[in-house]
Amino acid sequence: MPETTRFLDYAPAPESTAILTLRESYGLFIDGEFSDGHGETFPTISPATEKKIAQIATADASDVDRAVAAARRAYSRTWSKLSGADRGKYLFRIARLVQERARELAVAESLDNGKPIRESRDVDVPLVAAWFFYYAGWADKLDYAGLGPNPRSLGVAAQVIPWNFPLLMLAWKIAPALAAGNTVVIKPAETTPLTALIFAEILQQADLPAGVVNIITGAGDTGSLLVNHPDVNKVAFTGSTAVGRSIARSTAGSGKKLTLELGGKAANIVFDDAPMDQAIEGIVNGIFFNQGHVCCAGSRLLVQENVKDEVVDRLKARLSTLRLGDPLDKNTDIGAINSRAQLERIREFSDIGEQEGAERWTADCEIPKNGFWFAPTIFTNVSTSHRIARDEVFGPVLSVMSFRTPAEAIAKANNTPYGLSAGIWSSNGSRVLGVADRLRAGVIWANTFNQFDPASPFGGYKESGYGREGGRHGLAAYLESSGWSVAGRVAPRETGGRVAPSPAHIETSPSTKKAPK
Amino acid sequence: MTRLAVPKTYKLYIGGKFPRSESGRVYEIATAKGVFLANAAKASRKDARDAVVAARAAHSGWAGATGYNRGQVLYRIAELLEGRRAQFVEELRQGEGLSESVAQKQVDTAIDVWVWYAGWADKYVQVAGNGNPVSGPYFNISTPEATGVVAIIAPQASSLLGLVSVIAPALVSGNTVVVVASERAPLSAISLSEVLATSDVPGGVVNVLTGSAAEIAPWLASHADVNALDLAGAGDLAGNLGWVDLQIAGAETLKRVLPPESGVPAPSVERITFFTETKTVWHTKGII
Numbered sequence: 001m002p003e004t005t006r007f008l009d010y011a012p013a014p015e016s017t018a019i020l021t022l023r024e025s026y027g028l029f030i031d032g033e034f035s036d037g038h039g040e041t042f043p044t045i046s047p048a049t050e051k052k053i054a055q056i057a058t059a060d061a062s063d064v065d066r067a068v069a070a071a072r073r074a075y076s077r078t079w080s081k082l083s084g085a086d087r088g089k090y091l092f093r094i095a096r097l098v099q100e101r102a103r104e105l106a107v108a109e110s111l112d113n114g115k116p117i118r119e120s121r122d123v124d125v126p127l128v129a130a131w132f133f134y135y136a137g138w139a140d141k142l143d144y145a146g147l148g149p150n151p152r153s154l155g156v157a158a159q160v161i162p163w164n165f166p167l168l169m170l171a172w173k174i175a176p177a178l179a180a181g182n183t184v185v186i187k188p189a190e191t192t193p194l195t196a197l198i199f200a201e202i203l204q205q206a207d208l209p210a211g212v213v214n215i216i217t218g219a220g221d222t223g224s225l226l227v228n229h230p231d232v233n234k235v236a237f238t239g240s241t242a243v244g245r246s247i248a249r250s251t252a253g254s255g256k257k258l259t260l261e262l263g264g265k266a267a268n269i270v271f272d273d274a275p276m277d278q279a280i281e282g283i284v285n286g287i288f289f290n291q292g293h294v295c296c297a298g299s300r301l302l303v304q305e306n307v308k309d310e311v312v313d314r315l316k317a318r319l320s321t322l323r324l325g326d327p328l329d330k331n332t333d334i335g336a337i338n339s340r341a342q343l344e345r346i347r348e349f350s351d352i353g354e355q356e357g358a359e360r361w362t363a364d365c366e367i368p369k370n371g372f373w374f375a376p377t378i379f380t381n382v383s384t385s386h387r388i389a390r391d392e393v394f395g396p397v398l399s400v401m402s403f404r405t406p407a408e409a410i411a412k413a414n415n416t417p418y419g420l421s422a423g424i425w426s427s428n429g430s431r432v433l434g435v436a437d438r439l440r441a442g443v444i445w446a447n448t449f450n451q452f453d454p455a456s457p458f459g460g461y462k463e464s465g466y467g468r469e470g471g472r473h474g475l476a477a478y479l480e481s482s483g484w485s486v487a488g489r490v491a492p493r494e495t496g497g498r499v500a501p502s503p504a505h506i507e508t509s510p511s512t513k514k515a516p517k
Numbered sequence: 518m519t520r521l522a523v524p525k526t527y528k529l530y531i532g533g534k535f536p537r538s539e540s541g542r543v544y545e546i547a548t549a550k551g552v553f554l555a556n557a558a559k560a561s562r563k564d565a566r567d568a569v570v571a572a573r574a575a576h577s578g579w580a581g582a583t584g585y586n587r588g589q590v591l592y593r594i595a596e597l598l599e600g601r602r603a604q605f606v607e608e609l610r611q612g613e614g615l616s617e618s619v620a621q622k623q624v625d626t627a628i629d630v631w632v633w634y635a636g637w638a639d640k641y642v643q644v645a646g647n648g649n650p651v652s653g654p655y656f657n658i659s660t661p662e663a664t665g666v667v668a669i670i671a672p673q674a675s676s677l678l679g680l681v682s683v684i685a686p687a688l689v690s691g692n693t694v695v696v697v698a699s700e701r702a703p704l705s706a707i708s709l710s711e712v713l714a715t716s717d718v719p720g721g722v723v724n725v726l727t728g729s730a731a732e733i734a735p736w737l738a739s740h741a742d743v744n745a746l747d748l749a750g751a752g753d754l755a756g757n758l759g760w761v762d763l764q765i766a767g768a769e770t771l772k773r774v775l776p777p778e779s780g781v782p783a784p785s786v787e788r789i790t791f792f793t794e795t796k797t798v799w800h801t802k803g804i805i
Contacts, residue, residue, distance in 0.1 A: 130652065146644070241771070248768035253761030253776075260771065278801075417770070419794075429800075436798045446800040453651035457659050461794045462744065463771045468795050471649050473659065481787060 010323070010331045015117045017328065019104045025055035026193070028063055028217060029200035031070035032210025037063050039218055044193055047114035048327050048336040048371040056193050059216035064185075064225040067214040071156040071183040072231055074211030079183050080153060084140030091136030091178060093206040098129040098171075101202065105195055109167055110327040112194035114336030114372070115290050117328050127452055128171040134454035135175035138475060142180065145472055151479040153181030154257055155233030160223040162239045163189035163338050164293040164394075169238055170196050172469045174213060175454075180478035182234060183212050187226055190219040191339045224250075232256060234478065238295075241392075241418075241463050259467025259477040261295065261459055263392040264420030267413035268298030268449065269435065271406075272307045274425035278447060280314050283398070286423055286449035288322065288376050291337055292396040295464075296421035298449055300389060302409050305402040312380060312400060319363045319376045326368075334365075334396065337372040346374050346395030353379050353388040358399070384415055392418070406431065410438045419461030423449045442468070527703070529558045529727060530710035532571030533720015539563045544728065546704060549614025557703045559728035565695065565736045568724035572666045572693040573742050575721030580663040580691030584639030591635035591688060593716040595628045601712065602628075605677060605705055612676060612702040627681040633784050634685040641689060645790045654802040661793035663691035664773060665744030668737035670730050672781055673753035676702035679781045680709060683749045684723055686788035692745075695724045695737060699750070703727035730754055738766040745773040745792050752777030 025041065027034040039058025046053055059067065079087070098105065105128070106121040115124070143149050157177045161169035166188055177184050188196035200215050216222060220243070227235045228250050237247050238261040251258050268286050270279050286298030303311045327335035337343040354360050358379040367373045374395055382389050382399040389399045403409040413422055421443040424432050432446045442460045445451060452458065457468040467477045527546075528535040540561035546554045558564075579587070598605070602624050609620040646660040667687045672679030676699040687694050698706030710725045726733055731754060737743055746767050751760035764774045775791055782788060 245768055245771060248771060249765050252764035252768060252774075262771070432800065433798075436796075440794075442794060442796060444796065444798045446798065448655065448799055448801050451651070451653070451655065451799050453649070453653070453657070455649045456651050456657050456799070457649070457795050457797050459795070461664075461796075465771060466773055471659065471797075472647060473795055 012326070013330045014326055015107055015110070015328045015330060017107055017111065019107055020111070022054055022108075022194075025057075026197045026217070027057045028059050028067065029197065029215040030063070030067045031214065032204070034200070037217070039063070039222070042190070044112060044191065046111050046371075047191075047338050048368070050370050053112060053194060056217050058218040059187075059222045059225075061225050063216060064222065064229060067185045067216050068156060068158075068226075068229050068231050070211035070214050071185050074209060075155055075183040078209045079212050080181055084142060084181070087178060087181060088136045088139035090206060090208050091132050091139060091175060094202060094208070095129050095132035095136060097202045097205055098125065098132060101198075102126070102129070105167060105198060107328065108198055109195050110335065113163065113166055113192050114327050114338050116332040116335040117330055118332065119290060124165055124168045127454070128167050131168075131171040131175045131454045135179040138176075139179040142475065142479065145475045145479065147476060147479055147481040150482045152482055154478060154480055155182060156231060157182045157184050157234040157236060157478065158226045158229060158232040159184060159186040159236045160227060160239065161186065161188055163192040164290060164295070166192035167195040167199065170199060172238075173236055176469070176474045177234075177236070177478050178212065180475055182478050185214045185216060185226060185232070187216050187218065187223050190217075193217045227251065235259075236467075236477065237261070241465075244465055257477070257480075259469075260465035261467070261469060262420075262463065262465040263418055264295045264297070264460065264464050265300060265390065265392055265416045265418045266296055266298045266421040266423065266441065267300045267302050267439075268423035269302045269409045269413060269425065270304060270307070270311060271424075271426040271428070271431065272304040273427045275427055275447060276307075276310075276314070279425040280311070280318055282423065282425065282447070282449045283311075283315060284318055284322075287398045288319070288334060288396050289450050291335055291374070293338060293342070293394055294450065295392075296443060296450065298421075298423050299393060299397070299399060300413075301398055301400045302412055303400060303402050304409075305404050308400070308402045312378070315378060316361060319378070322363065322365070322376060324365045324367070324373065324375060334376060337374050337395065340372055342394065343372040343374060346393055346397060349388055349391065349393045349395070350377060350397060353382070353386065353397075353399075356386045356388075358382045358386055358388060384412060390416065406435055410435060414440045417463040420459075420464035421445070524555065527555050527557050527707045527727070529560055529564055530707065530714070530723070530725040531564065531568045532574070532724065533714060535710070538728070539567070542728075546612070546702070548611050554611060555704060557707070557727045560726040560733055562733070562736045564726060565733050566740070568695040568726060569666060569668075569737070569740050569742050571721035571724050572695050575719055576663070576665060576691070576693045578719055579688075579693055579722045582691070584642065587689065587691065588635045588638035590717045591631055591638060591685065594712060594718065595631035595635065597712045597716045598624070598628050598631065598709075601708075605708065608705045608708060609677060612704050623675065623678045627678045630678070630681050630784055631685055634689050634789070637689050637786070637789055641786065641789050644786060645793065646795070649797070651799075656800045656802055657797065659795050659797045661690065661790060661795050664792045664794055665692060666742060667692045667694045667745045667747055667792050668740070668743045669694055669696040669747040670734055670750045671696050671698050671706070672750040672778070673699045673701065673730075675699070675781045677705040677709065679750065680706050682782050682784065683747055686785070687747065687792050688722065689789045690793045692792050693722045695726065695743070697730045697733050697737070698725055698727050700728070700730050700754070734763055735766060738763040738772070739769060741770050743772060745775075747775045747792075748777045749775065749782055750777070752779060
């Protein structure tokens with residue numbers, strides 16, 4: 001190893017798992033308590049060691065029925081009758097309990113998911129607390145959410161979340177749903193149920209009324225049973241575009257309100273006047289944060305041609321200093337790939353990248369014997385038609401392309417059916433805003449990347465889904481306007497045209513056409 | 518001697534031009550009492566696809582115009598419609614069998630709906646967007662912008678007011694539209710197109726198809742370059758137009774879908790914001 005990088009040799013500094021008191025097996029959290037599921041149980045393992053952590057229940061159709069019925073009961077008997085202020089107080093309690101048990105949750109998350117403890121401790125869990133704290137305050141202020149006076153809750157929300165940010169996605173889903181007055185049945189991902197089940201204990205400590213939140217585990221079949229259950233009013237899904245598409249199909253015509261947060265293939269655009277030190281760090285954070293298991297990851301790097309070599313060289317140098325290994329080690333930058341299946345997918349895409357003629361560079365790092373690992377990888381010589389430039393790899397793989405003019409950068413960035421996020425690096429503010437205007441993506445980070453905040457709406461254009469999570473906009477996914485701007489419907493034929501709408505009429509007579517469920 | 522009238526040939530409105538259907542097909546339009554009025558063009562799949570191409574081509578210009586500019590263009594439509602009020606009243610009397618007073622009320626309301634929506638073009642962003650107080654040194658703002666190309670099945674029972682009530686809100690934010698007019702009474706839709714063509718609305722921003730909604734709608738619902746569907750009038754055609762199938766077809770490209778409404782949709786801000794996407798931009802703040 002060269003003299004200059006020797007300082008990077010660190011002694012292991014693993015976070016202790018002693019803080020965890022895990023059970024050998026977990027049931028389904030329905031109606032405020034744990035009960036056995038009727039499907040086959042399955043183990044959840046640590047992707048870093050492949051060792052079993054706990055045995056997890058599978059909810060079958062009867063269990064899903066039970067969970068939805070509990071949520072319905074809680075909705076009609078308890079939760080919809082509480083004041084907004086009291087709903088908010090429960091959410092504040094939850095936020096505080098998450099903060100109190102933050103270390104435990106972070107360790108459990110890194111153990112079950114494989115992400116570095118640095119990220120679960122400093123990003124995931126603090127954001128979980130922040131999300132509950134933010135939406136807690138909304139619960140008694142819904143009149144100001146921009147949906148008119150007295151917006152109504154929808155009823156029972158069915159929520160299915162992915163494995164990349166298990167507890168954070170749970171918070172994104174549950175916090176606004178409860179603040180808006182809905183009850184919830186949520187299914188964490190098959191490979192990462194652990195923190196959701198610890199969260200169930202937090203709900204018990206918060207004394208949240210039974211049935212307001214029900215947490216059921218299982219694989220895709222359980223999720224499908226849940227979103228297609230006839231007694232749910234709202235479906236919220238985060239995951240792949242393929243599954244999102246099938247949910248959009250199966251809920252069509254059902255009257256269920258649907259929000260989808262799906263895949264992405266974000267362009268991260270680096271202009272030659274970019275603040276280069278920050279840009280290099282931002283590119284690394286953009287694609288190697290959470291092993292690239294991020295729907296909004298900056299997986300397509302578009303670099304202005306005259307600085308391309310410099311950027312690629314500096315990226316390689318920087319990636320060579322990243323430490324891959326034990327997710328629980330506080331010095332780890334790159335943790336484990338979440339599952340064998342995902343690892344195989346990443347390998348397959350990388351092989352296709354090579355076959356299609358792109359040039360592969362992989363950081364030279366030691367790969368642990370057990371577990372699922374993929375070293376940070378960069379592809380250069382990538383053309384826009386390559387699969388690695390079009391498909392979501394969902395791993396630590398960056399495709400580098402170049403451009404000459406801003407117009408070319410914009411055209412390349414928008415050349416995708418996705419539209420979740422994008423990055424712009426330039427010291428020219430006017431250029432940043434001009435390019436941001438023309439990018440067809442829901443979240444645009446300028447001179448930063450992968451920033452999340454409960455006050456900031458997140459969600460995509462086009463095939464990255466619809467609806468927003470976070471901020472005031474995130475409430476709209478869980479509320480129905482009581483109609484300050486809709487003046488009722490007018491049917492000229494039936495009424496002889498006597499009550500045709502006029503703008504004056506609109507402003508003065510809010511309709512109450514929709515009865516509460 | 519009474520003067521022999523000169524009847525109008527009603528065609529489609531695509532890309533700012535008035536072509537016949539490429540299929541060469543027409544269908545007969547009659548008054549409520551069954552008297553022949555005109556042969557309307559019966560649009561085909563190819564016409565629908567041409568209309569989507571025209572709408573896509575017009576999108577960046579229309580969405581890129583300032584809100585003030587779009588507002589003035591939409592207001593201009595109201596001005597021109599006012600000037601041709603008598604013509605539209607007559608068309609509604611003939612085409613829908615409305616009484617003079619009801620037809621007048623409908624045309625007046627249609628004009629007022631244009632004016633109402635015109636005023637939103639430079640305001641809806643302020644109502645639907647906001648700055649976000651994030652916990653860090655970032656400037657962060659959310660603004661809505663047009664979804665893209667919106668395909669619309671217009672209300673079937675109200676051929677002018679219904680049509681205006683669905684296209685105006687989609688246009689406010691900068692969407693471009695392909696609209697399937699009332700099947701039974703399509704003539705005022707084509708006359709409205711003449712108003713659009715002469716009121717500074719760029720060609721391709723509004724494209725009007727006449728003919729069988731049941732035949733055309735599935736092509737629009739499954740078209741990969743259509744971003745959203747407004748099925749307002751699809752429920753009126755129950756039996757021959759399964760709107761759920763249209764929504765299912767739209768799911769393939771995750772289209773935003775507004776379900777059918779009965780009658781004429783009332784003016785609403787929600788009709789504007791439904792066809793928008795919220796864009797959130799973060800920018801670092803430096804230390805001074």
